[in-house]
Amino acid sequence: MASFPFILQVQNSHSQIELNYNGQQLEFDQPDLEGTKQSSGCLPCGPSSSGFRSIKTVEILNITIRQENTLVVATCTPKNGPKNESALEMFEFQVKDLALAQQWQQNVLSHVYKDVKQGRHYKILVNPFGGQGHAKRIWEHTAEPLFKAAGATYDLTYTTHRYHAKEIARDLNIRQYDAIISISGDGVLHEVVNGLMERPDAVVAHKLPLGAIPAGSGNALSFSLLGEDHGSHVGNAVLGILKGKAMAVDLCSVTQKNSRFFSFVLQSFGLIADVDLGSEHLRWMGEARFTVSAVGKLLSQASYPCELAYIPEESNVEKIRAEYNNRRNQPVAWADQTHDEMDQAHATIVDRYGSVVDPIKESDGWVVEKDRYITVVGAKLPWISKGSVSHPAAQPNDGLVDLLVFPKDIGRAAGLQVMIGVETGEHVFHEKVRYMKVKAFRVTPGAAAGYISVDGEHTPYEPYQVEPHRGLISVLSVDGRFARSMRE
Ligand SMILES: Nc1ncnc2c1ncn2[C@@H]1O[C@H](COP(=O)(O)OP(=O)(O)OP(=O)(O)O)[C@@H](O)[C@H]1O
Numbered sequence: 001m002a003s004f005p006f007i008l009q010v011q012n013s014h015s016q017i018e019l020n021y022n023g024q025q026l027e028f029d030q031p032d033l034e035g036t037k038q039s040s041g042c043l044p045c046g047p048s049s050s051g052f053r054s055i056k057t058v059e060i061l062n063i064t065i066r067q068e069n070t071l072v073v074a075t076c077t078p079k080n081g082p083k084n085e086s087a088l089e090m091f092e093f094q095v096k097d098l099a100l101a102q103q104w105q106q107n108v109l110s111h112v113y114k115d116v117k118q119g120r121h122y123k124i125l126v127n128p129f130g131g132q133g134h135a136k137r138i139w140e141h142t143a144e145p146l147f148k149a150a151g152a153t154y155d156l157t158y159t160t161h162r163y164h165a166k167e168i169a170r171d172l173n174i175r176q177y178d179a180i181i182s183i184s185g186d187g188v189l190h191e192v193v194n195g196l197m198e199r200p201d202a203v204v205a206h207k208l209p210l211g212a213i214p215a216g217s218g219n220a221l222s223f224s225l226l227g228e229d230h231g232s233h234v235g236n237a238v239l240g241i242l243k244g245k246a247m248a249v250d251l252c253s254v255t256q257k258n259s260r261f262f263s264f265v266l267q268s269f270g271l272i273a274d275v276d277l278g279s280e281h282l283r284w285m286g287e288a289r290f291t292v293s294a295v296g297k298l299l300s301q302a303s304y305p306c307e308l309a310y311i312p313e314e315s316n317v318e319k320i321r322a323e324y325n326n327r328r329n330q331p332v333a334w335a336d337q338t339h340d341e342m343d344q345a346h347a348t349i350v351d352r353y354g355s356v357v358d359p360i361k362e363s364d365g366w367v368v369e370k371d372r373y374i375t376v377v378g379a380k381l382p383w384i385s386k387g388s389v390s391h392p393a394a395q396p397n398d399g400l401v402d403l404l405v406f407p408k409d410i411g412r413a414a415g416l417q418v419m420i421g422v423e424t425g426e427h428v429f430h431e432k433v434r435y436m437k438v439k440a441f442r443v444t445p446g447a448a449a450g451y452i453s454v455d456g457e458h459t460p461y462e463p464y465q466v467e468p469h470r471g472l473i474s475v476l477s478v479d480g481r482f483a484r485s486m487r488e
Pocket residue numbers: 127128129130131132159160161162163164184185186187188189191215216217218219456457
């Protein structure tokens with residue numbers, strides 16, 4: 001779980017409540033716990049081994065002083081529980097010394113929102129039809145109270161049609177907002193990214209940070225930021241949005257015929273695209289639909305002809321893992337640092353390896369092969385959905401795309417082993433699987449019909465070429481890196 005900038009411990013001894021922060025301690029006279037709206041099971045609760053009756057670790061969202069003698073601490077508890085569990089709790093304390101309380105309030109808040117602005121203004125997009133249709137409820141019941149308690153403001157739109165989010169991002173007065181937040185799956189963010197990149201001022205607009213609150217069938221960004229255990233927890237996602245900094249993240253340019261658009265999650269051909277786009281009838285299952293559908297298709301051993309071309313950077317999985325671990329020990333790259341030095345490069349976002357209609361230049365180091373494949377998938381995020389760490393070595397801004405290839409002759413038994421491995425990312429070490437870091441790749445389908453999915457969106461069954469651009473967008477993140485997705 002991400003470590004947030006500041007954690008408050010509320011310790012409840014037999015006789016007093018203490019709010020401890022960085023060694024400072026402020027005691028409050030007879031805290032008025034009776035009259036507060038705190039959720040049950042919070043304070044007081046059962047004995048703990050530490051000698052205190054309870055020690056509770058919470059995240060502070062805000063501290064306000066009401067009517068000169070009541071200090072209100074709004075907190076959110078990061079949880080691992082059911083995703084719609086309300087995480088907001090308010091603690092009220094009677095203040096003995098107002099001046100001291102005000103000083104403490106300022107002091108604590110300056111640490112809680114260290115390096116980030118408290119009370120940001122957000123553009124929020126809710127897709128009421130995303131996933132199993134719970135986005136509106138998730139917003140109203142869980143997310144909105146947290147935004148309000150934190151003192152954040154927002155302008156909310158319920159999307160009413162396909163491409164609505166794209167239109168909004170294209171026309172938005174970006175100077176009025178600190179970030180765009182989607183409450184849906186990855187499809188809405190895909191539209192937002194493309195809307196920003198289509199603007200005449202894309203060179204500025206690409207910097208507007210994005211945030212995701214998981215409410216769709218595929219929540220790749222949430223899982224990639226928060227990890228398998230926390231990726232579907234709304235409270236954790238909101239904390240990342242309220243307290244996160246802008247992390248630079250690569251964006252892939254995708255060319256098809258004479259058009260170009262952008263992808264921040266994955267570009268898939270074969271099985272994964274079929275699962276993504278051909279499992280609509282299983283929508284009621286939520287995220288499980290992808291696993292159920294993938295097992296079925298893998299057992300059928302269907303493979304798809306194509307010409308696959310790629311420019312390899314590294315094809316040895318052990319070396320990829322070593323580099324992954326090496327990068328995790330380096331300081332993270334926040335967008336405010338990287339974007340400044342990259343503005344020049346972004347002024348015209350040119351694909352170095354041309355487009356899909358250009359002939360392949362041997363001097364660029366392309367490798368070309370023609371075969372049948374079960375699936376070919378490029379990705380910039382490690383998780384593609386819950387329980388699917390398909391590209392465990394994916395890095396936010398290494399300027400490369402991770403390419404996963406399942407060959408045609410994988411076999412049913414090995415196929416099932418691989419499927420199980422996808423849950424933890426271990427499949428990349430399977431002898432039948434190919435996993436590479438590439439600078440670009442091109443897929444030319446060899447049959448007339450089939451599925452190509454880009455960020456979960458249906459894409460014409462035509463040749464496509466993918467090239468990553470380093471740190472082109474930014475995403476609100478507390479850690480400045482994706483959750484660990486590859487073993488050490
Ligand atoms: N009001 C709406 N009616 C119909 N489609 C919408 C509406 N709002 C957004 N959309 C479309 O819904 C699509 C899916 O959204 P999103 O990916 O966020 O949710 P999802 O449930 O994870 O996706 P998927 O439908 O791919 O499983 C987006 O492409 C978006 O264009």
